[in-house]
Amino acid sequence: MALSLDERLVQVVPSERQLRHQSMEFYGFIHFTVNTFTDREWGEGTEDSRVFNPTDLDAAQWAHAAKEGGMAGLILTCKHHDGFCLWPSRYTDHSVASSPFRGGKGDVVRELSDACRREGLAFGVYLSPWDRNCPLYRTGRDYDDYFIGQLEELLTGYGDIFCVWFDGACGEGPNGKKQQYDWERYYETIRRLQPNACISVCGPDVRWCGNEAGHTRPSEWSVVPLRMRNTEKIAHDSQQQDDEAFRERSITAGDLDLGSREVLQDEKDLIWYPAEVNTSIRPGWFYHAKEDNEVKPLEKLIEIYENSVGGNATFLLNLPPDTRGRIHENDVARLREFGAYLRDTYAVNRLAEASLSADVCRPGSSPEHVREDSLETWFSTPDGATDCRITMRWKQPISVSRVVIKENIRLSQRIERFELLARTKDGLTPVYEGTVVGYKRIAAFPAVETDELVLHILDARVCPTIAFIGVY
Structure with missing residues (x-):
């Protein structure tokens, strides 16, 4: 085939x-x-x-x-x-x-x-x-x-x-x-x-x-x-x-x-x-x-x-x-x-203080893996699941202006399109829209106070892989 x-x-x-x-x-x-x-x-x-x-x-x-x-x-x-x-x-x-x-x-x-x-x-x-x-x-x-x-x-x-x-x-x-x-x-x-x-x-x-x-x-x-x-x-x-x-x-x-x-x-x-x-x-x-x-x-x-x-x-x-x-x-x-x-x-990654969840996940490939900046572990979805969300929640609002995303490029470059959403008084609001990620994407945007961020992968080749997320 x-x-x-x-x-x-x-x-x-x-x-x-x-x-x-x-x-x-x-x-x-x-x-x-x-x-x-x-x-x-x-x-x-x-x-x-x-x-x-x-x-x-x-x-x-x-x-x-x-x-x-x-x-x-x-x-x-x-x-x-x-x-x-x-x-x-x-x-x-x-x-x-x-x-x-x-x-x-x-x-x-x-x-x-x-x-x-x-x-x-x-x-x-x-x-x-x-x-x-x-x-x-x-x-x-x-x-x-x-x-x-x-x-x-x-x-x-x-x-x-x-x-x-x-x-x-x-x-x-x-x-x-x-x-x-x-x-x-x-x-x-x-x-x-x-x-x-x-x-x-x-x-x-x-x-x-x-x-x-x-x-x-x-x-x-x-x-x-x-x-x-x-x-x-x-x-x-x-x-x-x-x-x-x-x-x-x-x-x-x-x-x-x-x-x-x-x-x-x-x-x-x-x-x-x-x-x-x-x-x-x-x-x-x-x-x-x-x-x-x-x-x-x-x-x-x-x-x-x-x-x-x-x-x-x-x-x-x-x-x-x-x-x-x-x-x-x-x-x-x-x-x-x-x-x-x-x-x-980039000194302090605020993700350490957040809880993590994903709406879809490949077995054995937990969103918890994105905490460590390494290609040895990573988050992924099953093949064919090219739309997914990773949700990050904090007990208290934090100020965020940079989010770093890294794919596991040992498995190629896959992400085609994504967006970042932050919870504000108006609900979940887009703060950044991007295309490729690859080795590293630095999503830079005006500082926002939030207790919830969502990384929404909108399209990927076969399935996305995410090795690391940093919140700054």
Whole structure:
């Protein structure tokens, strides 16, 4: 008997590495290279290595600022498009070894990877396939050998790597030709040397959300067509030259729906491919002194966080060190504010004080399971019961403005539509209407005083699963 569409969709589930990655939720990017000292966003590859000369580099300060901001890890631009390496690569002289930094004995990758581990943060690497300095670029196999050599240095010399981040920039070489990247060879190298690392953006594990401004989709599906993983299309759609308008563009209307039943019904091949939202804490990806007073306001960071982490994606926030080699004081202050907001807002789950009941429940899958933030236990309904209510009651009214809902995504992404209702003097009143949940949905609404909340699942694929509910 053929499977129904919904039965087919819920067979698509994440790998363990994808689960680990999404559970990190919020982590940082460190953009740092010769561009920091030339005041540019993209280098030409012709810069003198001696221009790289941070006077007070403090990777411990970077890691501590990230930790205070609530981040779980940091990804370093070990080599950007200019080809300058932040570690002493044996494959090129265009690196810290030819700079005045630490007398030519420095290794920024080493310093940051060590600092991350001291702070309990994960460490990841960005390595640009486009290298505007390497004379082998656009020669095919010879350049791929060079790139693989550098990739192996990073994957074997700096401990566990949680993420290898590839973008799709692919410019022309000196002869007007472009390099055809051997993506599958790159992936094989990563899987062999760092099997737990996710390969992001131009990779099979985590997809780019489609813009660099922090904009999000109202319905972010992780079950999408296999063709979404087409790295050549990602490369084509990625930024090909420094362009401020590109950095600020939004998601196009045609890209808003990637995983609805209507989109997927005629798709033969499906994959689990969760989204990452990436943006910078200030307008540029690299540090520019003129932007010191243009750090994103706290309210904007909260909005992006609650729409990304709270919208079934992860949040990658860039923190560019300045020419000293330190995260600027304004950026650090904003991060500290944001970390305090997260800790204060989500510190106490008021669900602990509530009684729970459900109008329909799969045997052995009690609503009591949603109290613990875990994928080991969960609430569910029998197959086919796609409409259900979980009721939360308190002895005394409480103030509520945030409800966190998490599915058990080990069993795929199922919830299509839900609403939250709060009991007020006018009876049960809708306070929030949402579509997908996935890994996490943060339902944010104006504070309401209530002694009863109802999570009403209006539609789901086969049956809903709910692993956790938080009331704040």
